[in-house]
Amino acid sequence: MQPTNLDITEARNQFNRLDERLREEKVVRITRHGRPVFAVIDNEYLSALLETIEVMADPEAHRLLLESLDDIRAGRLHDHEAVKRELLDD
Numbered sequence: 001m002q003p004t005n006l007d008i009t010e011a012r013n014q015f016n017r018l019d020e021r022l023r024e025e026k027v028v029r030i031t032r033h034g035r036p037v038f039a040v041i042d043n044e045y046l047s048a049l050l051e052t053i054e055v056m057a058d059p060e061a062h063r064l065l066l067e068s069l070d071d072i073r074a075g076r077l078h079d080h081e082a083v084k085r086e087l088l089d090d
Contacts, residue, residue: 003027
């Protein structure tokens with residue numbers, strides 16, 4: 001996803017409506033004289049990015065994620081309802 005650029009003057013004029021814009025765009029890059037100076041980002045999107053960074057920075061979590069993806073590709077899946085029934089029967 002490529003952020004939208006918005007001149008800082010226009011950003012000031014739209015400040016009260018930026019939250020509406022972020023619902024669609026998630027990230028708006030604010031520029032001054034055509035150069036990016038900062039970004040405004042949707043809070044839920046930011047939380048997801050930070051969580052992703054945290055997982056990717058943890059070697060064990062990253063390994064488990066890759067292993068899970070391999071399992072999915074190889075068809076090593078278990079039906080949720082079947083696992084639930086099995087756990088409740090024990």
